[in-house]
Amino acid sequence: MSQPVLVRIDPVTPLPPGTPAPAGRLRLADVTAPAVTVLDLGITRGDGVFETVGVVGGRPQALQAHLRRLQRSATMLDLPELDLGAVEDAVRLAIERHDPGPFLLVKVVLTRGIEGGDGTPTAWAHAFEGSGSLDGSGRGIKVVRLDRGYRSDVAQTSPWLLQGAKTVSYAVNMAALREAARRGADDVIFVSSDGYVLEAPRSTVVLRRGEVFITPRTDIGILAGTTQDDLFSILTETGRTTEYRLVRQEELDEADGLWLVSSGQQISPVVELDGRPLPRYPELDAELLERLRARTA
Known part of the structure; x- marks a missing residue:
């Protein structure tokens, strides 16, 4: 496995008009060396946001959509406005400096910074190898349904519960995945207490009813999926029907896929x-995966 790449972004907030970017704003760092202080609020409070960008053949997937979603999450947490151009440059630098591979991931993390500090955020981009599927084998996955509460x-x-923000506070999601493992499954589909399909801890749910491909609406406190959006564009381009709507959990039992x-x-x-x-x-799985990757290239 190749060596991951870490790029620090300092500052990640916009510079005053006419101010040149400081030397070292994007700084390559040793991934094996300490990089975040124990006083960082991302560590002590889980107070921050992140995005994970897929990279196929050296090209990032849906990068602008990820950047917009990062800013939306930051706004929901009352974090400062971001210089999305600097974040994009950091993502591209991390990809450029990483050894070539068929599929990489770049995780962009933004925290509120040092506890008791001046509010300057901590930010970095981390590139590493990904499998491109949850299990890496194509065998498919086993899923259990859990009530999100x-x-x-x-x-x-x-709105203070921050549903729909992609935060670094992932303890509940990881607990749900451990519960899935205890039940002999790989992943989870969350449902609401009033019986609607939400999302998975790390992904968007898509179901098929007849010839219609459906995903839950995002106004119910779930993330808008960047890969799901590309997938629906592909489905539409190939003559298939897509739909965003409320989905009752009973429809999972009746799904044709x-x-x-x-x-x-x-x-x-x-x-x-x-x-x-x-x-x-x-x-169909092979066709859609090939088209997703070709869309990036």
Whole structure:
């Protein structure tokens, strides 16, 4: 496995008009050396946001969509405005300095900075090898359904819960994945307490009903999926029908196909839900994965 690449971004906020970028604003750092202080609020409080960008053949997937979503998450956390141009440059530098590979990931992280400091954010981009699918084998994944504990209208009733922001506070998501493992599964689909399909801890849910491909609306406190958006564009271009809407959890049991989609795993077919086998479409899976990767190139 090749060596990961770490690029620090300092500052990550916009410079005053006419101010030249300081030398060392983008700084390559040793990934094996200490890089974040124990006083950083991203460490002590989980107070920060992130994005993970897939890279196929040296080209980042949906980079502008990831940058927009990063700023949206930062705004939801009342973090400063970001210099998205500097973030983009850091992503591209991390890709350039990484050994070539068929599929890389670049994780961009932004925290609130030092506890008791002046509010200057800490930011970096970290490039490393990815598998391009959750299991790396194409066998498909087993998924269980878990109640997230919130109603589907939580984003409207309780915006301080930050549903729909991509934060570094991932303890609940990781606990859900451990629960899936205890049940003999690979991943989770969250449902709301009032019975609607939400998302997976690291991906977007797509289901097929007949010839229609459906994903839950994002106004119910879930992330807008960048890879899912590309996938729906591909489906539309190839004459298939797509739909964004509220999805009752009972529809998962009636689905003619089910997938989890993200930058890290691309498109992973769900072959088992709560212990029950689901239909599988290997030729369609291969076609969609090839088109997703070709879209980037």
